[in-house]
Amino acid sequence: MAKKTRHESHEEHNDESWLLPYSDLMTLLLALFIVLYSMSTTDAKKFEEMSQAFKTVLDGGTGVMDQNSTTQNPKDPIVGRPRTAMDAAELAALKQKEQEDLEKLKKQIDQYIKENGLTSELSTKLNQSELVITISDVALFPSGDAAVKPEARILAKAISNMLQQFPNYNILVSGHTDNVPIYNDQFESNWELSSARALNFMKILLLNQHLDPKKFSAVGYGEYHPVADNNTNEGRAKNRRVEVSILRKYQSNVQSIQVPAK
Template sequence: MSKRRKKEQHEEHIDESWLIPYADILTLLLALFIVLFSMSTIDAQKLEKMSQAFNQALSGGTGILDYPSPMPEDEAQAIDDIEGQEDSEDKEKAERIEKLELENIQKKVNAYIAENKLTDKLDTSLTDEGLLLTIRDNVLFASGSADVRPEDVHTADEISELLVMSPPRNIIISGHTDNVPISNPRFESNWELSVMRAISFMKIVLKNDKLDPAWFSAKGFGEFQPVASNATSEGRAKNRRVEVLILPITSE
């Protein structure tokens, strides 16, 4: 009797948990066959609508099918070339316009030089860097001095008026000397003299309220950028100078 009861209890507790995944697999297979069948009979328009519906459902209404296909590489390169050419043309146009502006400024400065009979003391030239105004040292300074002579301050003031431009441009004021060693207690070298001459001249120029000091800078080159031979007195006189370089806007 005891053995029979144990056998009945064992048969009543047969493990059937394997049926659940088996049933799930069958359900998935049935769904797969239905989808495959539908895809084999649905037309292209319905397939497109179905794809869009799936994309919208999966990504909040903005699916991958809503975006255009990537641009071919050769077309993208062609567009880049066109844009690069347009940028280059715009740059060249701006440079031509700025060159004309600098030429107009040069005419204005040359008119001042001719009117005041300063052709032997002031000179202008258009260079690759910009418009260069050269001032002989005997216009502003006594020999070995970095202080603008009182009688020449008005010349610096008038030059400052020539530097009032709209729009403003960066301006570099540089001092230069000959190669004759300096011999006075104030300066140990021509380099120091050239720097202080540039700064002294710039200080007077910037007393003009119409000029912004932020656009100005000063340099000193000593005897190391001669424009003539130091073997003659005439050459040394040309090398002793202050230069005012007006930079084009396109170089800023």
């Protein structure tokens, strides 16, 4: 009877060996949760920046690295100024160089006009968009004709030699007439006469092989861009002209400069 009692007490004893691995597992999980929590709170800002960077890159925008590159020390000599400020400074320098170029060219042409007694036939004007050399038609063409006079080739050569010093500017040669209709075997209208005159004078300029034809264009305006009153002989004479315009690449706030040659 006593033997049976001892056997029953042995069967009621439970096996607790599973508690060891269970406690180890719980300890590991607790440690993992502590680490994750610590990372999520301490580096939340960094995770946000990384998330934003990935999102921006995938969207094709500017990432965090690009943003950081534009927010460096503003006094840094290499990346010190914002790009817009650098562009503004460079543009100002280019405008200044352009102004100096055109003023120098204008001075040379005015000197040529003075030395050759051409004040009644040529003039120059420097404004916000261009330097304009205005040449009276009587200095270049016979009346009602577009063939350049032989003596006018000397003038064209002188102008072309001065233009070659400034090869980076676009040149527009434009022809203008008065409002008196023209009817002859060559031209049916002032449109055609003005266009032919501009083209023929441009061809003479481009005999200078140092000039780039890609920089040149010719256009005829007919009677539709007058500079004087067509109701008088004097006004019509002023309107019959060829203009050689050296075009600015950068608009300037400099006021128009028109100094007549003396």
